[in-house]
Amino acid sequence: MEITHIGNRGMVFTFDDLSSPDYACPTNVYVIHTGKSFFICDTFLGPASMKEVKEYLEKEYGEKEYIIFNSHSHWDHHWGNSAFPKSKIIAHELCMEDMRENAESILEKNAKFKRGKVTITYPNLLFKNNLNFDEEQILIFHSPGHTLDSSSCYDSADKVLFVGDNLEEPIPYINSNLEGLKVYIESLKYYTSLNIDAIVPGHGQVSDKSLLEANLHYLENFPNLAELIDIEKQGKSFYIVHLANLNRLATIYADEKNNLEALKYFKLLLEINEQVNLYEEESLKTINQRIKDLDK
């Protein structure tokens, strides 16, 4: 675990447990020390991960009230809630809904990733639009994008924005059809109206408005690419995520029985892969089979 101080009162705790030899996935827990409390943005994989965070904070600053914020319902962001059974745990009401439905079964499925004894610990302070902590100069607000329940935390004293998984290096993952994408873009446009010195994403390095601009540029052009394909310039991971996004988009349309749209994006995926060559034989076979089935 690595600790980076940002601004006057922010700390990013970065964990590498989810990285693998071919997939770097550093995950961030962002902490704002307001003087009388610690705001903890996301809680990673369990109480054992949070023990390291708590020990550091209490050693440096003494014991304070903990206030927890979950950016969304994905398991890598809330399993550590169980380290804070008596604290306020804030989340969007859709996050709660999703957790109630899925958290237990996902915990069972991904049990090998848990750190310490994880008991699903639900949020106990829900909001719909936003939650303002005036005195602490902290605003928590709904920012649907990566998921419909995604929310963000803005520290206006330090001008730091914690975005959960809404922004990613080099480009974000898309989990909706093109209609849903409009909502995602609106959330990022709202980010651009904030006065921001630093952006803390749920995964990857601390960045600034350049990450926001690059992600917004990509989403506004999606499913097309804004630039000509250039694997040297953009890097492999850019196209790996782009192909995953086309695959997801096509799959969503297929699930919605919108076969024409599904076909269009599976074919676009194959076209781009011809140029970047990132798909294994096996995956190509699966996609060609899907195209055949949809064409019937």
Ligand SMILES: [Zn+2]
């Ligand atoms: Zn995540």
